[in-house]
Amino acid sequence: MGSGIMTETLTDSWLVGLLCLVLGFLLLQLYKLVWGASSRPYKLPPGSTGWPLIGETISFFRGINSTAQPRQFIQERERRYGEIFRSNLFGRSRIVVSVDPEFNKHVLQHEGRQFQANYPKPLRNLIGKYGLLSVHGDLQRKLHGAAVNLLRFERLSVDFMEDIQNLLHITLAKWEAKRDIHLQEECHQLVLNLMAKQLLDLSPSKDTEEICEAFGHFSEALLAVPIKIPGTKYARGFKAREFLIKKIYESIEDRRQHPEAVHNDLLTKLLKEDSFSEEIIADFILFLLFAGHETSSRSMSFAIKFLTDCPRALEELKAEHDALLKRKGNLKNQKLNWDDYQSLKFTQCVIHETLRVGNFGPGVFRETKEDIKTKGGFVIPRGWTVYVFLTGTHLDEKYHSSALKFDPWRWQPHLQDQELLKNPSFMPFGGGARLCPGMHLAKMELALFLHNFVTKFRWEALQDDKISYFPFPRLIKGLPIRIRLRE
Numbered sequence: 445m446g447s448g449i450m451t452e453t454l455t456d457s458w459l460v461g462l463l464c465l466v467l468g469f470l471l472l473q474l475y476k477l478v479w480g481a482s483s484r485p486y487k488l489p490p491g492s493t494g495w496p497l498i499g500e501t502i503s504f505f506r507g508i509n510s511t512a513q514p515r516q517f518i519q520e521r522e523r524r525y526g527e528i529f530r531s532n533l534f535g536r537s538r539i540v541v542s543v544d545p546e547f548n549k550h551v552l553q554h555e556g557r558q559f560q561a562n563y564p565k566p567l568r569n570l571i572g573k574y575g576l577l578s579v580h581g582d583l584q585r586k587l588h589g590a591a592v593n594l595l596r597f598e599r600l601s602v603d604f605m606e607d608i609q610n611l612l613h614i615t616l617a618k619w620e621a622k623r624d625i626h627l628q629e630e631c632h633q634l635v636l637n638l639m640a641k642q643l644l645d646l647s648p649s650k651d652t653e654e655i656c657e658a659f660g661h662f663s664e665a666l667l668a669v670p671i672k673i674p675g676t677k678y679a680r681g682f683k684a685r686e687f688l689i690k691k692i693y694e695s696i697e698d699r700r701q702h703p704e705a706v707h708n709d710l711l712t713k714l715l716k717e718d719s720f721s722e723e724i725i726a727d728f729i730l731f732l733l734f735a736g737h738e739t740s741s742r743s744m745s746f747a748i749k750f751l752t753d754c755p756r757a758l759e760e761l762k763a764e765h766d767a768l769l770k771r772k773g774n775l776k777n778q779k780l781n782w783d784d785y786q787s788l789k790f791t792q793c794v795i796h797e798t799l800r801v802g803n804f805g806p807g808v809f810r811e812t813k814e815d816i817k818t819k820g821g822f823v824i825p826r827g828w829t830v831y832v833f834l835t836g837t838h839l840d841e842k843y844h845s846s847a848l849k850f851d852p853w854r855w856q857p858h859l860q861d862q863e864l865l866k867n868p869s870f871m872p873f874g875g876g877a878r879l880c881p882g883m884h885l886a887k888m889e890l891a892l893f894l895h896n897f898v899t900k901f902r903w904e905a906l907q908d909d910k911i912s913y914f915p916f917p918r919l920i921k922g923l924p925i926r927i928r929l930r931e
């Protein structure tokens with residue numbers, strides 16, 4: 445009996461405590477809303493903040509995950525508040541979302557001055573303190589410059605072209621033997637092998653399989669709930685990071701021990717330059733692996749999905765590649781050179797359209813370094829996050845008619861890269877000081893993949909598959925297809 449009363453009293457005080465906490469939290473939110481806003485000497489961009497703590501995150505993801513109306517979340521707010529609006533997303537209550545192309549361009553071009561990259565902490569912890577998206581100022585400029593230099597035209601047009609095509613020939617022969625494949629997974633392994641070769645001179649082996657597996661855990665953790673207790677995806681991601689960094693250190697050690705061995709990889713070039721510490725090099729290499737992997741491999745499987753669903757585009761693409769092969773004498777496993785690649789005009793349209801519809805880098809995070817005035821006399825205060833939502837613009841009817849339709853022909857009049865770079869309603873590779881240094885590599889990989897795939901195979905889908913953008917862009921069933929050699 446006595447213990448019963450004790451338990452009741454304890455339960456009561458727990459309840460009272462909990463109630464006080466909830467009440468306190470609600471009062472704080474109310475205070476922020478009423479006094480916080482009215483005591484400011486400026487107007488914040490209009491918007492809504494949704495539920496306490498979770499804000500509007502669930503509605504946002506529900507929106508982009510809808511195949512029929514991926515812009516619904518944006519559209520509703522755009523109608524009420526305009527193209528730049530306040531929200532409460534990804535655990536950030538001081539955030540402004542922008543789908544205004546001109547403002548987005550301004551944000552990206554003023555990196556380091558009015559804005560600076562500000563990715564969620566769990567992501568920064570995983571990519572490491574020297575992962576490019578974690579660093580700012582001089583170090584960012586230096587590392588960005590190193591990435592641009594390592595991925596420059598001369599290297600792409602010689603080393604990368606050669607390696608990609610060698611790897612494609614070997615890999616597609618394996619696919620041919622398997623006949624039924626999940627294309628998404630296969631492309632994942634293909635691009636990882638390519639990056640492992642380019643960055644660390646590793647050839648497909650047990651080692652690269654292990655790297656691929658660890659890398660899978662690492663990528664999964666980037667989007668997992670950031671709770672680091674054993675057994676969670678996030679914790680597994682850290683273990684994977686440790687494994688990958690260890691592999692990179694082993695390669696560094698190997699280079700130091702055997703200076704006579706010839707390696708035509710990025711690691712050797714970085715070590716020769718002697719501009720960065722080993723810790724920086726390890727994070728930098730891991731970041732390149734991350735940045736150049738998921739994005740490129742998804743774009744390959746998405747392109748095949750879009751083409752499967754659009755036979756007219758597939759026919760035109762095939763015709764372009766067959767004609768090129770014919771010009772080159774129809775030799776088996778004939779390699780393309782830079783001029784061949786440049787001549788593939790319709791392929792470029794397919795690539796741009798895949799990047800537009802595919803959302804591989806849906807948005808970028810920036811923090812304001814000073815108060816920023818926006819249209820209509822609003823101010824985004826210093827220290828707030830601006831989420832430049834690129835997908836929101838890429839799928840906007842105002843800028844791309846029939847925006848949800850895969851229509852590669854829309855790019856025919858605008859093929860020049862320079863012209864495209866100026867178009868703020870199409871920025872799949874970002875812009876300004878952080879413009880993706882892997883942009884040309886990604887496009888070239890995709891073009892060479894398409895060339896080899898469509899000239900070698902015809903295929904049929906084994907199951908109906910759909911694209912999901914949550915938690916990241918992917919084909920839900922992994923695109924199971926049956927491939928056959930073309931006659």
Ligand code: HEM
Pocket residue numbers: 561576577584588591731732733735736737739740743804805808809872873874875877878879880881882883885886
């Ligand atoms: C379809 C493929 C790709 C897409 C859509 C893509 C997209 C992007 C975007 C939007 C950014 C800007 C991030 C920001 O401003 O905060 C970026 C940055 C970056 N990307 Fe890519 N990327 C792709 C492929 C690659 C490849 C193949 C590599 C290299 C191997 C690469 C390396 C990088 C690096 C190093 C950065 C950071 C630049 C910096 O912060 O200075 N990307 N990418």
